[in-house]
Amino acid sequence: xxxxxxxxxxxxxxxxxxxxxxxxxxxxxxxxxxxxxxxxxxxxxxxxxxxxxxxxxxxxxxxxxxxxxxxxxxxxxxxxxxxxxxxxxxxxxxxxxxxxxxxxxxxxxxxxxxxxxxxxxxxxxxxxxxx
Numbered sequence: 001x002x003x004x005x006x007x008x009x010x011x012x013x014x015x016x017x018x019x020x021x022x023x024x025x026x027x028x029x030x031x032x033x034x035x036x037x038x039x040x041x042x043x044x045x046x047x048x049x050x051x052x053x054x055x056x057x058x059x060x061x062x063x064x065x066x067x068x069x070x071x072x073x074x075x076x077x078x079x080x081x082x083x084x085x086x087x088x089x090x091x092x093x094x095x096x097x098x099x100x101x102x103x104x105x106x107x108x109x110x111x112x113x114x115x116x117x118x119x120x121x122x123x124x125x126x127x128x129x130x131x
Contacts, residue, residue, distance in 0.1 A: 002071070003062045006078035010054045010085065017047040017089060046092040050085055053107055057081045060114035067121040077117070080110045 024043045025031070034040045061081070065074055088103025090096070119125060 002074045003065045007058050017050055021047050046089045063118045069121045077114050
């Protein structure tokens with residue numbers, strides 16, 4: 001299953017973001033919330049956005065694979081997910097607004113594309129459309 005490749009890479013990225021939050025919390029001695037610390041707000045934002053978008057994208061990627069979507073589509077959307085999430089996270093952490101925006105645009109493109117692909121690859125739709 002190709003889904004597991006992208007799920008594993010995304011999990012490693014999320015672990016990196018979690019450890020970054022822990023590092024900043026420890027250095028700023030903030031146990032809960034963000035304590036008004038900009039660096040912790042930034043770290044939490046990068047992590048929070050990743051865990052809000054990655055699971056939905058991975059579920060859609062799994063659905064596409066289970067519905068026997070094209071291997072090329074699976075890899076295309078898997079790679080765009082990784083690029084989008086990576087750019088966004090790096091953009092947030094480095095305060096590079098262009099990278100953050102581009103990463104979010106790529107992520108939204110990936111989510112919409114996966115949604116459409118899943119609808120088209122539903123067995124009933126495929127049968128009806130003849131592909």
